[in-house]
Amino acid sequence: MRLRALLDTDALGLRLLGGEDELDRTVRGVMTTDLKDPSRYLSGGELVLTGLAWRHGAEDSEPFVRILATAGVAALAAGEAELGDVPEDLVLACVRHRLPLFAVHESVAFATITEHVVRQVSGERAGDLAAVVDRHRRMMTSGPAGGGPDVVLDLLGTDLDLRAWVLSPTGRPIAGSKLAGAALPADVSAKLAAEHLAAARTGRRGPHRVLVGTTTYSLFPIRSSGRSAAASRDVRETVLSDWLLAVEADAGDWPAERLDLLQGVTQLIAVERDRRDAARTVRRRLAQEVLELVQTGAAPAEIAARLRVAAPVLLPGLGAAPHWQVVVARVEWDGGEIEGGPVAQSLLEEILVDPLTSGPEHSDRIAVAHTGEEAIALVPLPAVSAEHDGTESGILADALLEAVRDPLSAGLNDDGRLTLGVSAAVHSAEGLRGALEEARHARRVAAARPGRVCAAGHQELASHVLLLPFVPDDVRRAFTARLLDPLRDYDRRHRAELIPTLEAFLDCDGSWTRCATRLHLHVNTLRYRVGRIEQLTGRDLSRLEDKLDFFLALRMS
Numbered sequence: 143m144r145l146r147a148l149l150d151t152d153a154l155g156l157r158l159l160g161g162e163d164e165l166d167r168t169v170r171g172v173m174t175t176d177l178k179d180p181s182r183y184l185s186g187g188e189l190v191l192t193g194l195a196w197r198h199g200a201e202d203s204e205p206f207v208r209i210l211a212t213a214g215v216a217a218l219a220a221g222e223a224e225l226g227d228v229p230e231d232l233v234l235a236c237v238r239h240r241l242p243l244f245a246v247h248e249s250v251a252f253a254t255i256t257e258h259v260v261r262q263v264s265g266e267r268a269g270d271l272a273a274v275v276d277r278h279r280r281m282m283t284s285g286p287a288g289g290g291p292d293v294v295l296d297l298l299g300t301d302l303d304l305r306a307w308v309l310s311p312t313g314r315p316i317a318g319s320k321l322a323g324a325a326l327p328a329d330v331s332a333k334l335a336a337e338h339l340a341a342a343r344t345g346r347r348g349p350h351r352v353l354v355g356t357t358t359y360s361l362f363p364i365r366s367s368g369r370s371a372a373a374s375r376d377v378r379e380t381v382l383s384d385w386l387l388a389v390e391a392d393a394g395d396w397p398a399e400r401l402d403l404l405q406g407v408t409q410l411i412a413v414e415r416d417r418r419d420a421a422r423t424v425r426r427r428l429a430q431e432v433l434e435l436v437q438t439g440a441a442p443a444e445i446a447a448r449l450r451v452a453a454p455v456l457l458p459g460l461g462a463a464p465h466w467q468v469v470v471a472r473v474e475w476d477g478g479e480i481e482g483g484p485v486a487q488s489l490l491e492e493i494l495v496d497p498l499t500s501g502p503e504h505s506d507r508i509a510v511a512h513t514g515e516e517a518i519a520l521v522p523l524p525a526v527s528a529e530h531d532g533t534e535s536g537i538l539a540d541a542l543l544e545a546v547r548d549p550l551s552a553g554l555n556d557d558g559r560l561t562l563g564v565s566a567a568v569h570s571a572e573g574l575r576g577a578l579e580e581a582r583h584a585r586r587v588a589a590a591r592p593g594r595v596c597a598a599g600h601q602e603l604a605s606h607v608l609l610l611p612f613v614p615d616d617v618r619r620a621f622t623a624r625l626l627d628p629l630r631d632y633d634r635r636h637r638a639e640l641i642p643t644l645e646a647f648l649d650c651d652g653s654w655t656r657c658a659t660r661l662h663l664h665v666n667t668l669r670y671r672v673g674r675i676e677q678l679t680g681r682d683l684s685r686l687e688d689k690l691d692f693f694l695a696l697r698m699s
Contacts, residue, residue: 143169143262145217145242148189154258155250156219159233161242167216170402172259172409174252174416178202179209183365186214189259191252193221200231207235217242219255253413260406291411295319298389298407305390308364308411309335310492311382311553312546317411326388330354332549334361338386339553342377349393349401360393361386364408364415378480381553382473382560383488385415422491422510428452429509429520436575445571452509453522464522466574467536468565469494470581471517472589476557486517489560493546494519494537518578523567539564539584539599551594561588562597590698625695628678640678643671647683648693 146165148156158165170187173180176195184190190210197203210218218241220228228245236243246255291308298304299321308317313331326334333354338361341350349360364385387408393401432452435445453464471490473482487510494508509520523536542562550560563585565577580600588596629640643661647668650657658668672683681688 143259145169145189147262148244148259151258153250154255155247156255157245157247159228159243159245160237161217161240164217164240164242167242169216169259171405172256174256178206181209181213184210184213184215188215189217189219189255190215191219191221191246191255193252194224194229194232197225197229197232200229203229203232203235204238207232207239207241211239211241215241217244219244219246221246221248221252223248256409256413260409291317291414292319294407294410296321307331307388309338309386309388311335311339311384311386311489312493312549314492314545316385334359334388335386335549336552337361338363339381339549340555342381342384343553343555345377349389349404351392351394357390358392360389360391362389362404362408363387364411376480378475378558379485382485382550383492385411387411424455425509426487426511428455429511429518432509432520432574433511433513433518433578436578439575442571445574449571449574452520465536465567465569466577467521467523467567468574468577468581469519469521469537469542470563470578470585471519472515472561472585473517474515474559474561482515483512483517486515486560487512489550490517490519493542494521516582518581536567537564539588539597539602543595543597547593547595554594558594559589560595561585562595563588564597564599566600622695622699625679625681625692626699629675632674632678638671638674640671640675643668644675644692645696647672648689648696652683652689 144165145167148154148169149158149165168187169189171185171189172191173183173188174191175183176193177183178196180190196206207218218236220232220243222228222245228243233243235241246252295306295308295317296319298306299319303321304319305321306319307315307326309326309331310316313328313333313335315325315331318325325331334352337352338350341348341361342363348363352359352361364387365380387404389404393404428448428451432445432448435448449466469490471486473486473489475482490510491508494510511518511520521537539562542564546560554560563581563583565581565584568574568577584598584600584602587602588598591598626641629644632638633640643657646660647657650660654665654668658665661668663671676682681692683689683692
């Protein structure tokens, strides 16, 4: 479509401020952004919508417009809701760079313009998806009443015969078409998410094609540039929180027009993502307020009052004060130039699941704040779940780790790390400060372990485990090398499996019979191996002190 056609549509509320001679430019897409530098998301021909949150002064307009002009965008449309009239410095910058500029009346939502442009562009390029976009208008205008991304995917199925799913970065299903039937198996979802994150880290543009068994999937990233007003030049700032669209088809066989149409669908779904992000604002604020009270040592009565306010928001209709759990997360990148707190916050909102809640939006009942490099989640649990029979309830560190380790390890690549700590459930404001410290210490225990994604829970905070995170790294290395390096060298030369034998022997509390049975060895063979371990290390595995040293060395290695 051409820019001139936008002015002829009264419902869009656009007013031309400059660039009348350029109205025959072709619009190939639409992008909403408040980034100071959105160049990495631009491919040319877009109508760029902005709320002007990037502009802190007149000097900001010139570099922003220069970036858009260099990227070859078709035009800029600035909303009047934030500042009233569009600033004169922005108008002049657009004139200098021959970039058409529109003002968007404050009564018109950017989603309305996005839907119109995507629908028109798609209709001009091919007729098959035009019906999808047109019939999906209600999602763009009515928010949750329109059915969300499920409606888009259903229409993809009925109009294009495509099975498709929207997945979180960890592979959690967010939406799926009726044609797709049941949700993707968990292992397939996790593999698709991992492949998507790995591809994103290499900078390859989507769609990414993945073969799982005999089925080919095409993965389209769903990016929302409106989630932050700060410049995002590094993919690591968003890679762990962006959704993806998985389509059961080989996009390599598609013509360019069909690929463009699917990109339009991801823009429609991104609008829903933005809506859900906005809905989390209240829960984030509640978590931040509670966290500040807890950390500043406020009276339990004051914290309890704030929790009573939070409970109806997080657990509507419960009618009773819940128990609470605390989860602490930290994302760290090599070099330290990327702020980890917001990344960890978005990540926790995606991966934490209330075990007693069903439906696509589990995170609607999770409140997450961030402070510095750390994200802290306040997870409500109905009181009954912690009072039944004393068994574990709520979020368990092992289950959490199992669900996110493989896909997120791909996104963290070789320069990032995620560590998680989970507290026990507490039933009062008095216990919340202790739960926070417990979760933080559990996270430090997880950080002492090898691996890109590690988690620890409150039940692990006992005996030696409490001490290990505070042993200096050089002391750890020296201690483990002194005990284990002779065994590793021997295993390398002779394939003797002394290290696995030592681990099994300690796990069996020094029982010769049980250890031999576990390793499928004759007892005499086991005695020979243990004797060789003692000979190489100068230790005696019948002594408690030497057993303990070996145990700690294995845990720290």
